[in-house]
Amino acid sequence: MARSTLRAVAALAGAALALGAASASAETLRLLTWGGYAPDDVVAMFEKETGHKVEVTLSNNEEMIAKLRATGGGGFDLAQPSQDRIAGAQAEFGIYKPLDLSRIDAAQFIPSMLEATKRNTTVDGKVYGVPHVWGTSGLVVNKAKAPGVKDYLDLCDPALKGRVSYRLKRPTLIAFAFAMGEDPFAAYADPDAYKAILDKVEKKLVECKANVKTYWSGGDEILNLLRSGEVWAAMAWDTGGWKLNAENPDITFVAPASGALGWIDTFALPKRGRADDAAYAWINFVMRPEIAARITASAGNFTASKGADAFADPALKARFQASFPPEAIDNIKWYPPVPAGLEAMEGAVLDRVKAAQ
């Protein structure tokens, strides 16, 4: 969470320094990814097998885009943005290069997920992303203290005053919109309609502010708040809920009635990446079912690898099934690509919510 506006500048300087090093056969793969997606054991196995070196940089969606934008798509050889954040960023900043699908072993992917991701990351007829890890965000609830929380709007129950937390970011806007009966995804293409939805959500979030203890910004932060009992219900990622469930059975992930929000993190090639061989090798390596299962164990989320289920931890599978009965899985709202410029509109809303008393 140690971010600073200087990061972009630092990335620039880092990229300039990195320009010196490159080799043909054994490459260094500079991987821009999320925590848990490149565990040490997997990196070691990959390096041993292929001879490539891996340098991991942890980040999140916004920072990935900002970093790549700062360098014009340089400094990294493989990035893992969410599938809905590729098309818009590509259209506006041109920070990725198209994937050569012939170099990816499609047979290792769950077909439906591969197709959906390809469709969502296509710009001008070229595909920019293939799926890797997927998961949802919904509610993490301390059932002993807030048994009534079933949907996002329940977070605004006056009984939970000062005991609620969520992020002040776009997923919260989307989630509240669904909970209020709107379909924000359908309105993506229509700025006026989307604006109207955002206005409603803004009003609700301002009303709900009294309930909020703090807007969390890092995964560890929200886990600590829930663990210590300072927060009873939060909007958070499914893995966090399952992790806490293992420590305290009262706390678990709840798929909200209006639907959990489904995200898929992808593989995408930065425009000025210089280790494509290593990048494709990494993609094909980590999609092997037994490797994918290791990543699931480390990140807590399932992958788009076909057959990895067989290797997954039964306890994790049990938690998943408890949170997601079949109808809840069908109800997952998968993020469609975010049109360029939508973030500015959302940003203004988030600013006003933050400033509201």
Place this chain on the structure above:
Amino acid sequence: MTDTPDLEAVRLTRRFQDFTAVDEVSFAAPPGSFFSILGPSGCGKTTLLRMIAGFLEPSSGALRIKGRDMVGVPPNRRPVAMVFQHLALFPMMDVGRNVGFGLRQRRVPSAEIERRVADALERVGLPGFERRRVDQLSGGQKQRVAIARAMVIEPALLLLDEPLGALDLKLREHMKVELKRLQETFGATFVYITHDQSEALVMSDQVAVMNRGRFEQIGPPQELYYNPRTAFVAGFVGDANRLRGKVLRREGDAVEVADPAGPPLRAAAASAGLAPGDEAELFVRPEAIRVSRQAEDVAGMDNVFACEVRDILFNGANSRINARVAGSAREFDVAAPQTGEFADLRRGERIHIGWNAAAARAFAAEPAEPGKAQAEEGAA
């Protein structure tokens, strides 16, 4: 002197851990007097002054200013003002605000402050200097501003802590006279500490000679000079030739002291207890020694030596002859008479010197002097 003394100390003592800086000092400074405390560095005089000013509390003893007990009274409530060694003028203020500082603390109306500041500056010879910055002043001007700043509040006592030390020689000579004149103008009691005997002798009505935390002698300068009561005072005040030897005989005030370089020396006993067999120290001032080219001129004197001129230290009226006793290593400093008779005296010439017993004073010799006492500022 029936008046209450302006300053009175009774068995005043100050100890720092295992070291006694001021040891049972008692004295009284009469109103309007110029009282100096003279002593080598480390003798405790600064500690004493800081106790009078209130920056240090005495370990025991009494201190009264104008009859009022001062123990426990903080410096800002004592009727004293101090002129610091380095003057301590406030660089953030102009001359006028410096001088008016004490009056402002006393909530004097500003029109009156202005008048009194102007008056004080006039009296120290700096009329119209109010708007000058401190760093625009010369050393002597700063000195006078510091005195004006202290005197304007009309203190019962003005304390001066070696204020001439930082000045060059010429200015120092001038300021000695000036300070004495200022003291007469203001009519206040000055307590002046110094290690420079000539400052003390020139300006003071009373001088206290201080050594190792104690007062050796208090008296007018002439008395200290002509009638020192201890070996330390005899050696410290004025110049003197120093001799040492065993007492052979004593008759009333006259003693005879053995001298390996010649016949016994005759002198006046200044220590009451001096008895045959004691080790004695003799002091003879250079100007008390008669000098002549003819032996018969000094033949009648109690102590005579035939000498050879080793050196002539010409210093105008203060010229000295350095004479070595023939056939010995002993040397004497002798004042060169200003009669012109000796203007052509040359090195190596033979001369005769002599003095009477009354001009030499014998004291019981002190045990060899230990190393300098700890710095008197030790815990200040």
Place this chain on the structure above:
Amino acid sequence: MSRPAGRLTLILLLAPLLLWLTLLIVIPHAAMLFVSLRERVGVGEYAFGLGNYLTFLAEPLYWNTFVRTAWMSVLATALTLLIGFPVAWHIAKIARGRARQALFLACLAPFWASELVRTYGWMILLRESGVFSAVLQWAGLAEGPVEMLYNDVAIMVGLVYTSMLFMVVPLVTTLDSLDDSLIEAAYDLGASGWTILREIVIPHARPGIASGCIVVFMMSLGNYLTPILLGGKSSLWFTGLIYDQFITRFNWEQGAAFGFLLLGLSSAIVWAGLRLSGQSLRSAMARP
């Protein structure tokens, strides 16, 4: 030697400084200025204009955030001065030898940990399930857990803690150079402790106070982590706005404009502060 050789030496000596100034200060700022003057018209389309600056003026939220940030930074500076002055006085005038070193070290100690760790340290102390809350309950002073985090007071505590050293060091330097006899002289002339402080000590320490205040004010204004992590749900900080524009909104143009506004407005506040206290930047920087 000859003049050309002398000039060459001078140029070579100045080269690192000039390079540093150009590469790390002039060029990035020029680039930022350029970016801040671009307005986003559509996808990948830009036009020149002052729109980004006008947005700042038109949107009260941005204005208010700036005023709030500046005001809290001024307050943090004043508090740091108020707490730092006695500390500096003690170090410069009272403590001797070992005690003096120990005190200096105590001021320095927080800087052995990174800012993030320091801030998390405060979170552990102040949070509802944290140390202070537990102590208060144990001592019977509080019935239930007390939340001390997530408010402006917590921000203030964090800012003052982070800034203390930068106030104490220039103050110790100037107070060290104050001749003790000036204080004694004032005392001797009848001044009270308060008068001495006002008329002798503060005028003497003014350059140190000014340089300490400038550094602390700028550091507080430019702080990001402390206000974001310790501040409450309504706590806005101007650097946070800049971060959001750059990182989450992808709006570099607006972010750059905010950056320049921060630079300009904070310089104006420092200038005004110096004018009010009758100081010049030169005298404040002469004795840092």
